[in-house]
Each structure stands twice: as structure tokens, then as C-alpha cells.
Amino acid sequence: MRVITATEAAPGRPNEDQVFHHGALVGVLDGVSAHPDLDTGCAHGPAWYTRRLVARLSEAADAALAATLPDLLATAIERVAREHPGCDLANPSTPAATACLVRDTGTELEYLVLCDSPLVADVGAETFAVVDDRFDRVYEQIRRRRSRATCPSAPPCTVPGSSRPPSASRSSPTRPAVTGSPRPIPPRRHRR
Known part of the structure; x- marks a missing residue:
């Protein structure tokens, strides 16, 4: 699988988006920008959240090679939640991210799309898009x-x-x- 990535932060802000390639797993996490006037209930921002989520996704993929993509994402989210116990994670403005995960099994392309991180895949004879x-x-x-x-x-x-x-x-x-x-x-x- 050929993977090409690029991401750029908004001017004057940390990059809230992450693109990663870890073994057969490829992902895009798009951090949900917090409005500056809203209390997020969290000391961390979307950039911190997406960086941590990439690290925990990679760990989960290494630890459970046969896990489904939803299970990998759920495990990673649970692990990141434990990394900021003093934050109010029930606050609707707490850091979050959209996600697109793809895994190449050699014979199949598995994918998961959550919110507005679409997938466009070229699998040789066919190109298709998946949008949530x-x-x-x-x-x-x-x-x-x-x-x-x-x-x-x-x-x-x-x-x-x-x-x-x-x-x-x-x-x-x-x-x-x-x-x-x-x-x-x-x-x-x-x-x-």
C-alpha cells in the first residue's frame, strides 16, 4: 500500500490534525477545534488529543493484531481518557476528533470512517469514496x-x-x- 501524507496547521495555531502510517494501519485524525470562548472542561486541546490518540492507536494495533478497527479506536480512546483524569470528559466541548482508519490485509482493505474525515481509495480497477x-x-x-x-x-x-x-x-x-x-x-x- 502506497501512502502519501501531508498536513499543515492553521496560521498561529498548533496542528490539530494527525496523519499516521503504522504497519498495515493508516489513519487521519482531524481534531475538532474548540471555540476560544467555550469552557472545554479540559486542560488539553485538540492537538494534544490527536497526538495521544495516534500513539494509543499504534499501541493497540501492535497489541491486538486481529482486533477490529472499531475495537482499536475504542481502546485508544479509553486509554487517552485515562491520561487526563482531572478533566471533565462529560463536557460536550472537551477535545475530540473525527477519524478515518484503513488497514490493508493483503487481500482486503478494511476501513472505518467517523464524522467528516472521508476516505477515497484506489484499489486498482476501482476508486471509491466513503463519507459519513x-x-x-x-x-x-x-x-x-x-x-x-x-x-x-x-x-x-x-x-x-x-x-x-x-x-x-x-x-x-x-x-x-x-x-x-x-x-x-x-x-x-x-x-x-
Whole structure:
């Protein structure tokens, strides 16, 4: 498997993203940026979290060669959680990351996609993409509900005090938060 990686931090910020290649396991972790005005309940940031997650994923892969990708990710997350016991990990703004994991077994390509880290794979005769759009779908439902509640008249409507429609008002203090424990798209195997 040929792997080419590149990542770059946002100007003036630590790199919150990690790309790694460890044996047959390849991954992209996209740290979820914390809003500077939000209390995250954690002394660590997304850059710390993604670096630690890569290290724990590598350890888990070495320790359990036959483990499924969801099990590897779950083990790594549990281990990282133990590394910051004084932090409030129940806070919805605590450091988090999206994930895309791929493992080449020699005959199959296994993959796991969680949130907005898509996978595009070229397996010779076929190129395919895997995208987890569940967050986008949930956010769109919330946006529509908010739009109806804020602007019960026929669209297009605007957020009070703004000329932009609700979907464009990203800085609105009343923008709903989506919290919970997303589950990854079930891992799949693609025969070569």
C-alpha cells in the first residue's frame, strides 16, 4: 500500500490534525477545534488529543493484531481518557476528533470512517469514496427546526438583526449544539 501524507496547521495555531502510517494501519485524525470562548472542561486541546490518540492507536494495533478497527479506536480512546483524569470528559466541548482508519490485509482493505474525515481509495480497477454524512444530516434537521421556530413565515427568512439566512449565521449565540457519542459507520471490507 502506497501512502502519501501531508498536513499543515492553521496560521498561529498548533496542528490539530494527525496523519499516521503504522504497519498495515493508516489513519487521519482531524481534531475538532474548540471555540476560544467555550469552557472545554479540559486542560488539553485538540492537538494534544490527536497526538495521544495516534500513539494509543499504534499501541493497540501492535497489541491486538486481529482486533477490529472499531475495537482499536475504542481502546485508544479509553486509554487517552485515562491520561487526563482531572478533566471533565462529560463536557460536550472537551477535545475530540473525527477519524478515518484503513488497514490493508493483503487481500482486503478494511476501513472505518467517523464524522467528516472521508476516505477515497484506489484499489486498482476501482476508486471509491466513503463519507459519513450523519452529522451534516442532523445539523441540517436542527437548522430547519430553528429556521421554522425563528421565522415561521415562508422562506427565505433571516436571523433577527442579520441579513443572512439562519444557515449562514455561524456566529449566532443561539446556534444549537450537537452532542453525544457518535458511532462510526460500520467497518467494511473491500476485496481486491
